[in-house]
Amino acid sequence: xxxxxxxxxxxxxxxxxxxxxxxxxxxxxxxxxxxxxxxxxxxxxxxxxxxxxxxxxxxxxxxxxxxxxxxxxxxxxxxxxxxxxxxxxxxxxxxxxxxxxxxxxxxxxxxxxxxxxxxxxxxxxxxxxxxxxxxxxxxxxxxxxxxxxxxxxxxxxxxxxxxxxxxxxxxxxxxxxxxxxxxxxxxxxxxxxxxxxxxxxxxxxxxxxxxxxxxxxxxxxxxxxxxxxxxxxxxxxxxxxxxxxxxxxxxxxxxxxxxxxxxxxxxxxxxxxxxxxxxxxxxxxxxxxxxxxxxxxxxxxxxxxxxxxxxxxxxxxxxxxxxxxxxxxxxxxxxxxxxxxxxxxxxxxxxxxxxxxxxxxxxxxxxxxxxxxx
Numbered sequence: 001x002x003x004x005x006x007x008x009x010x011x012x013x014x015x016x017x018x019x020x021x022x023x024x025x026x027x028x029x030x031x032x033x034x035x036x037x038x039x040x041x042x043x044x045x046x047x048x049x050x051x052x053x054x055x056x057x058x059x060x061x062x063x064x065x066x067x068x069x070x071x072x073x074x075x076x077x078x079x080x081x082x083x084x085x086x087x088x089x090x091x092x093x094x095x096x097x098x099x100x101x102x103x104x105x106x107x108x109x110x111x112x113x114x115x116x117x118x119x120x121x122x123x124x125x126x127x128x129x130x131x132x133x134x135x136x137x138x139x140x141x142x143x144x145x146x147x148x149x150x151x152x153x154x155x156x157x158x159x160x161x162x163x164x165x166x167x168x169x170x171x172x173x174x175x176x177x178x179x180x181x182x183x184x185x186x187x188x189x190x191x192x193x194x195x196x197x198x199x200x201x202x203x204x205x206x207x208x209x210x211x212x213x214x215x216x217x218x219x220x221x222x223x224x225x226x227x228x229x230x231x232x233x234x235x236x237x238x239x240x241x242x243x244x245x246x247x248x249x250x251x252x253x254x255x256x257x258x259x260x261x262x263x264x265x266x267x268x269x270x271x272x273x274x275x276x277x278x279x280x281x282x283x284x285x286x287x288x289x290x291x292x293x294x295x296x297x298x299x300x301x302x303x304x305x306x307x308x309x310x311x312x313x314x315x316x317x318x319x320x321x322x323x324x325x326x327x328x329x330x331x332x333x334x335x336x337x338x339x340x341x342x343x344x345x346x347x348x349x350x351x352x353x354x355x356x357x358x359x360x361x362x363x364x365x366x367x368x369x370x371x372x373x374x
Contacts, residue, residue, distance in 0.1 A: 001325040002032045004068025006061045007039040010075045012283035014306035015313065016040040017072035017093070020053040022314040022321075027054035031325045036064050043307040065089075070329070072321060074313065075300055082106035088347070088373075090329050092321060094118055094133075095344055098245040098358040099272030107345045108361075113329060113373070117317060118270075119243045119352060120342035127242060129320070129342075131178050132312035136302040138182025138238065141265045142171070142190065144296050145234040148263040148287055154294045156261035158233050161191025168192050172228045174220060174249055174274065175238035176203050179267050183236045184215050195228055225249055230257045237266040237274040243344070244354035245272040252276050252291070260292040269297045333370050340366050347373045 003026060005017045016039045018026075023033045033055040037047055047057050058064045065071065065084035073093035077085070082103065085091060088111065095116035097104045107114050117129035127134075142160070149169065151157035162168035171187040173180045176198035184196045188211070197220035198204055204217040218224050229235050229250060239246055246268040255277065268274040269281075277290045280299040287296050302309035320339055324332045333340045344352040349364035356363035 001328075002034065002067060002069045003321070003325060004058075004064040004071050005033065005035045005039055005055075006064045006071065006073060006081070007036040008074055009061075009078055009081070010300060010303075013075055013300055013303045014042045015074040015303055015310045016043070016045065017074055017314075018318075018321075019311055019314045020045055020049040020055075022318045023050055023055045024053040025318060025322065026325060029322055029326055032056070034058050034064055034067055036061055040310070043310060045310075070321075070324065072317070074310075075303075076100065076103055077107075079103075079106060082110055085110040085112040087111035088113070090324070091115065092117070092317070092324065094270075096270040097344055097352070097355045098243060099270075101359050104345070104350070104355065104359055104361070108348050108350065111348050112345070113343070113347065114345040115324075115329075115333075115339070115342040116243070116344045116352070117342065119344065120320065121338045123338065127178075129313075129316050132316045133302045133309060134178035135182050136305060136309050136312065137267050138179040138236075139186045140301050140304060141179070141183045141236045141238070141267050142186040142192075142234075144286070144298070144301070145171075145236065145263050145265045146190070148265070148294050148296050149234060149261075151261075153287060154261065154289055155263055156233055156259060160187065160234070169233040170231055171195070171234045171236070172232040173197065173236045173238055174225060175240065175268075176200070176207060176217075177238060177240055179240070180236070180238035181207065183238060183267075185211075187234075188214050192234075197224060197228065220249075222249075226254055226257070229254060229262075231259075232262060233259065234263045234265065237264065237268050237278075239268050239274045240271065241354070243352050245358050246274040248274060248276045250275040250277075255291045255293045258293055261294065263294045263296065265296045267301065269299050273297060330370055330373065334367065340370075343370070346370060 070090040149155035266278040346369040350361040351366040
């Protein structure tokens with residue numbers, strides 16, 4: 001299979017779809033890889049590294065899209081990239097379609113096949129291609145939140161861990177999945193007073209057994225969220241409904257009860273955000289203020305530590321990319337139900353139920369769509 005890796009064009013996105021070591025594995029399996037020039041240069045992967053791994057180098061993104069059967073990216077395709085996709089071409093990347101009707105429309109119109117990293121599953125019910133970036137984002141949420149709490153950034157001027165004789169900051173994390181647990185652990189490590197909310201009692205019991213009183217646990221419901229954010233210095237939104245838009249758990253009306261200069265970090269912003277006042281921001285302009293509350297809503301947080309993120313992502317995605325390339329996309333998806341769960345758009349059909357429901361498309365069973373695809 002001919003595999004293409006374009007340079008990411010989203011604002012301050014420095015990650016790249018494959019590392020040179022990932023390219024080497026694909027080449028060893030008999031596939032061809034075309035990488036756009038300087039795709040990984042900013043994080044230490046020069047064209048020479050890709051050439052040594054066996055890749056060819058393209059001068060323009062158009063060449064990558066034109067020649068490749070499968071495009072491997074990191075972030076969702078921007079409109080100009082969607083328009084470069086051709087019928088029957090495979091796109092393997094993060095998509096986050098539910099809050100993005102324009103991207104969904106363009107992918108449907110492209111007649112391409114789009115597999116989303118974030119909805120591929122595993123035998124334990126996890127999301128193995130979302131997990132590495134969730135780990136990064138959860139840890140970064142605390143770094144970003146701590147910085148936003150500084151007075152110069154508009155925050156309360158509070159140090160997360162406090163100092164002897166001064167109480168630490170109160171950190172509230174909503175959602176105890178991969179993002180939430182990593183955020184809570186990071187905040188705990190910095191000495192903050194941490195409370196973690198989730199709707200799963202077994203999950204809360206598990207966390208309590210591991211961390212004891214170091215991380216307080218609380219059932220997630222409207223009343224508890226309202227109570228906790230009133231005293232919080234930093235609130236991290238870490239909820240996820242796979243493939244669907246995130247629920248709005250903190251309303252604008254609730255902000256007036258929070259401390260002036262408190263910080264909201266919305267890690268769910270890729271799926272529309274879990275705070276009513278959230279809107280996507282970039283690493284260039286990451287924060288804004290609403291009613292005295294600082295918001296950090298960067299939609300590609302792991303891009304801020306792009307080298308670490310790229311290496312972690314390739315570790316996770318490469319086995320699936322190899323399976324697709326070795327078997328062909330139809331056979332790979334029919335053989336592997338977990339990979340098939342990643343199929344969001346197939347030759348003009350929306351095949352992920354949550355996306356279809358949120359955006360008003362007819363849902364087509366993915367097996368049916370695969371078998372009927374030309």
